[in-house]
Amino acid sequence: PHVLVLNGPNLNMLGVREPSIYGRDSLQDIESACQQRARELGLSLDFRQTNLEGELVTWIQQARGNAAAIVINPAAYGHTSIALLDALLIAELPVIEVHLSNIFRREDYRHHTYVSQAASGVICGLGAQGYLLALDALATILKNKKD
Ligand code: DQA
Numbered sequence: 001p002h003v004l005v006l007n008g009p010n011l012n013m014l015g016v017r018e019p020s021i022y023g024r025d026s027l028q029d030i031e032s033a034c035q036q037r038a039r040e041l042g043l044s045l046d047f048r049q050t051n052l053e054g055e056l057v058t059w060i061q062q063a064r065g066n067a068a069a070i071v072i073n074p075a076a077y078g079h080t081s082i083a084l085l086d087a088l089l090i091a092e093l094p095v096i097e098v099h100l101s102n103i104f105r106r107e108d109y110r111h112h113t114y115v116s117q118a119a120s121g122v123i124c125g126l127g128a129q130g131y132l133l134a135l136d137a138l139a140t141i142l143k144n145k146k147d
Contacts, residue, residue, distance in 0.1 A: 001042075001068035001142050003135065005034060006056060007049035008075035014100075021101050023127045030128045037132045041139040053077050053084065060087040068142055069094040071134045078113035088118035094141050096134040099124035 007027060010017060015026035031047045038045040046067070050056060056077065063070055070093055077084050078097065088095050095118050102125030103110040116122050121137055123130040 002044045002046065002066065003038065003138060004059065004063050004067040004070045005031075005045055005047040005131065006059060006070065006072045006074075007047075008056060008073060008077045009051040009053075011073060011075050012049050012051070023100065025128045030131055033128060034131050034135060037135050041135060043135065043139060045135075053081055057083050057087045060084070060091050063093060064091045067093060069096075069138045071096050071098060071131060071138065072115060073098045073100070073131075074113070074115045078115040079110060080114070082114055085114040085118055088115060094138060095119045096137055097122045098130045098134050100127050100130065101125060 011027055014022055014030070015024060027049055034047055035045055048059060050059075056074070060070065070088070070091065072088070072095060074081065074084055074097065078099070097113065097115050097119040103113070105125070113122075120141065121134075123133055126133065
């Protein structure tokens with residue numbers, strides 16, 4: 001199965017961006033860890049980042065029929081984007097939302113995300129490990145779909 005891992009705005013700055021909140025791993029480090037876990041789980045991965053909301057929408061639209069599932073760290077767009085929510089609902093795919101930081105321990109404006117309404121599950125506060133847990137969960141979800 002093919003899984004799309006999408007990363008939203010400013011996540012290309014991981015490693016140098018507020019490391020006390022987001023950790024020292026770069027996005028490249030997180031991708032490497034995800035690719036390794038995907039191999040172990042028998043998944044193929046397409047790992048992407050963009051700072052553009054519309055590009056995320058387009059990628060999600062293209063996932064319909066081409067990917068089996070989506071992992072998304074929508075970053076700040078999770079808190080603001082109904083367009084992203086709508087695209088995920090159209091995709092009709094299992095979605096796991098990931099945030100590196102514990103958004104519930106932070107500012108009030110980070111407590112709500114639109115994307116959560118399209119997500120099978122939400123993982124936050126566990127850093128880069130959250131992405132790996134999301135892949136584990138999707139492997140189980142996709143396996144249960146088959147049998
Ligand atoms: C984030 C949390 C968001 O509130 C923030 O805007 C981000 C990163 C996270 O991974 O913890 O850019 O999605």
